[in-house]
Amino acid sequence: MNAIEIKQLRKEYKDRVAVDDLTFNIKEGEFFALLGFNGAGKTTTIKMLTGLLKPTSGDALVFGKSIITDMNSIKEYINISPQETAIAPNLTVFENLVFIAEIYGFKKEIAKTKANLLLEQFKLTDRKNDKSKKLSGGLKRRLSIAMSLITNPKIIFLDEPTLGLDVRSRRELWHILNELKGNVTVILTTHYLDEVEALSDSIAIIDKGNLKAIGSLDELKKQSGLEKLEDIFLTLIESEEVLWRH
Incomplete structure (x- = not known):
């Protein structure tokens, strides 16, 4: 079952498109990582999913309920741990x-x-x-x-949960977060690629509001022909290539 279904989600400002018709699903109980440089559209996407911003167009369903028409009831399912x-x-x-x-x-x-x-x-x-x-x-x-x-909550959004922590503190928090798997759907934003490798079931890479890739780490390796997440990430960001989960 999908916890979240994102359908052509878009956010426009006067001078730019922050999120460009995103479409992908997040499974219930999944530990899902959202990757991208600053300004890629991660935070805007999260704000729309949590009711802090209204989409310009498109929609997302949270356990079948629309963020456009049912946000009040969706808030019963979600919570967020901000930076x-x-x-x-x-x-x-x-x-x-x-x-x-x-x-x-x-x-x-x-x-x-x-x-x-x-x-x-x-x-x-x-x-x-x-x-x-x-x-x-x-x-x-x-x-x-x-x-x-x-x-x-059924879904928790973690925004850069280990930002600024030392190595030991990060690893201790990883261990605790790993124990959440299967009990709650976790959407993680982070700049630490080793954190994504350690925790995530699925990964979405976003650049300039566009979805560049989605899948498990093994799927991304297979689709890209590369072995390191850092190489996959940088190659996709620097090219026009797009990888999709089959």
Whole structure:
């Protein structure tokens, strides 16, 4: 089953086309990476899928519901962990989770139960009572992603989740994110190609608002005749070639 079906999705501004008639599907439970240089159209696509921007034309279905006509009901299925975390620095780790759960309408006791489960899942239990401002960058990212999962979304958008983290923190977060596979559909934007190789089931490469390639890493290797994702990515971006999943 497809979690998302994107159909001729387009976003135009006065001076440019940011997203140019994108069409592709994302399967339910898939870890899906959206790759492209800055300005490629990744963020604009995500903003349209999450209701932050209206498309110029086209549509996308999220579990069969249109982002044009059914965005209010779609919001029950989705959440996003942005680059800039929304953590309250003077609240503890536990208080942040309870606070966000209560914002979404959960009663206090249920909010506490959900918070404790996420503390365990994201290996933050030993930091439960620490003020969030005292956390390292890696732990703040863990907390931010945990907060985005408090509603048990079917789809989560992760925007550059490991940006600025050191190697160890990145690898620790990879391990946690890998455990989400199959339980939630994850759409990842990142500039780290090794991150895509480590985490993704499927990859879409976008350039200047156009889809250049889509498929698993093995499919992209087979279609391109190249062995490294970096070579596939750069070759496609620098040429007019387009690869499609068969």
